[in-house]
Amino acid sequence: MTVYAITGATGQLGRLVVSSLLAKRVDPAQIVAIARDPNKAADLLPKDVAVRHGDYDRPETLGPALAGVDKLLLISASEAGKRLPQHRAVIDAAKSARVKLLAYTSILRADTSPIGLAEEHRKTEVLLKASDVPYVLLRNGWYTENYTASIPAAIEHGARFGSSGTGLISAAARADFADAAAVVLVSNEDQRGRVYELSGDESFTLAGFAAELSRQVGKPIAYRDLPEAAYKELLVGAGLPAPFAALLAQSDAAAAEGALFDEGHQLAELIGRPTAQLADVIASALRQRT
């Protein structure tokens, strides 16, 4: 019996991966949900899935969390700047536990990406290559939800601000990335050493995003392009910590140059269906607001 474990299982992607594994008829007894706060898991995960404590910052928790695990999804940690030692701790624990496959959620074209946030992913990939742990890279593009999160502000201001100019963004819904991770975990094919560049079938500009949102809410919403520094200040004004605002503004500016564009369609191929369309993801986000 193959045992699958997911780190960050209480997060948004992790929960969707657990659901996707169950939808693929993986027995709940084969799933280990690893959470830094197991109490949080009680409300968020199905009761018949085992929850184990695993905190990237407390390596002593990771050995017991990975005991008996065959295939592990390492969902990249969420605090930029702290992630390399956190990922190293999981890779070391996976090696000690003799995990047979570690799937890592990286970033689109991690090896060449000009996006600042890519650096820790690139370094994690180097760690993986140097480890003896068999691994597969899930290089995820941007979540469409990164953009739908700003819908309330865009409606309020009648504008969506950004720095991505006319850059095309091949974002995809979290649920599609989660499904791809589940497909790779349950696959009977040898996944070791594979690198998947994952992105949505449909590419959009932020002006296109604003136009679709405007159409659905029946209110004018324009896209306003700002220089990177001005967009960073706007994000700081909206409450983001300055270093994170700088990273997001830099990502947006890089998207203007094509850093988030991809037309390889590997995500659709993996999940065996077209990726969710922008209009549907926006409609779903609007439904959740009401």
Ligand SMILES: NC(=O)c1ccc[n+]([C@@H]2O[C@H](COP(=O)([O-])OP(=O)(O)OC[C@H]3O[C@@H](n4cnc5c(N)ncnc54)[C@H](OP(=O)(O)O)[C@@H]3O)[C@@H](O)[C@H]2O)c1
């Ligand atoms: N591709 C994209 O557009 C995009 C966008 C944002 C983030 N990301 C990356 O993708 C990852 C998953 O995305 P998401 O939307 O699921 O993010 P999320 O909802 O913030 O989930 C992150 C998960 O990581 C867990 N975590 C954080 N620090 C940890 C630690 N020290 N030890 C153990 N677990 C820890 C969190 O635990 P708690 O539940 O206890 O908080 C949470 O379960 C993020 O962490 C980030 O690396 C990608």
